[in-house]
Amino acid sequence: MTRRLADQEIAAHVDGELDAAADADVRARLADDPAARALAGRLRELNARLAAAHPLPDAGEMPPAIAAALAAPAPVGAAATAGDGADAAPGRVVAFRQAARQPAWLPMAAAASVALLLGVASGTFLAGPADRADQAAESAAGGLASAGTALAAALETLPSGTLSADAVRPVVTFRDATGRPCREFETGPGVAPRVGIACREPRGGWEVLAIAAMADAAVPADGAFRPASGAGADMAIEATLDAIGAGDPLAPEEEARLLASGWR
Amino acid sequence: MQDELRTEIAALVPRLRRFARALSGSAELGDDIVQTACVKALSRLDQFAPGTRLDSWMFRIARNAFLDHLRLSRSRGERAADDVLEAWSDGGLGARRAEDSLTLAAVRREMAALPEDQRAVLALVAIEGLSYREVAEITGVPIGTVMSRLARARRRLLQLSDEVSA
Known part of the structure; x- marks a missing residue:
């Protein structure tokens, strides 16, 4: 003792x-x-x-976004639920492209709290000359096809942290679980502020996997986008990063090598 | 089976929100983390092992969602720790810390200043009341590591409390 x-x-x-x-x-x-x-x-x-x-929140005060996530239908692995998202959860919006290799929870996330943008789902945006005026004009209406052109050009050529003339800024470069180079990007100022993830197709072009409206984004009449809180957009992007098995950010030298070699 | 789990997860939401808030230092970010965790959990219900603790499973998913958030913040060059501190910022009241040393806001602020691994362990033990073994499973570290993180976290908070009283 x-x-x-x-x-x-x-x-x-x-x-x-x-x-x-x-x-x-x-x-x-x-x-x-x-x-x-x-x-x-x-x-x-x-x-x-x-x-x-740190008091226990009241069980009766379930935040709508969490309630919507819990009420979402079970994942079915198909994109058919796209149209349902708009009514499910006010305040959280992102558009996901649904690739076959992604886990089945993405469609459910769409139904729970995000609105799918089918224009994105069908599109691989090929690198091409930036159509600046068009992008600026259409960005508020979710005109991602033209935005994608300027977007693809920026993603193809600009080091992370550099703002393009079209208000696209690649933020960071990494590889997904399959080794494909991917980039997170932001848009603005001057166009609707968004954050997104795109990956480089081996044969050229950038596949946009997710794009989220940040706070104060313009809301078009067709309801394709609604403003999401900054944190909500972040979480949506993070969910995508998680889904594709995003690796650590590449070192600037490695990114520079990819930019110089045409992403080979 | 899956519907039952869904109902049980819904019942865990208040605890998950409390944990995510303590972890992230922000009620809003905490709720975003819980939302992400619920979406992830429902998509992998087949990975939940029946007979194991659902709350531990959910705490682990929520904690991983927060770590994802930190990782992304870092990749953007943000300083995550500052974000957390900022979330509890009180507009300069910190300069008069002695006066509010016993307030709950001070407790939250001091907790937010801890390293994330210590904060997670402290929240799960002191706030959620989980056993060391459960916390070890949730955080994926040995029990000895849980105990040392817990001890360091408490030493730091008691030290701050001493500085205020001195």
């Missing part, structure tokens, strides 16, 4: 981690050890303060 109580033993006692025998032993030694008793008291107080600072 001469061994001093270790701090971790005291913590385990406070946290209820010890079995009956071990706990009785610690209690007995605490009786003889004022410093250990004081520490146990402080740990209990700290636990209580942490718990008080």
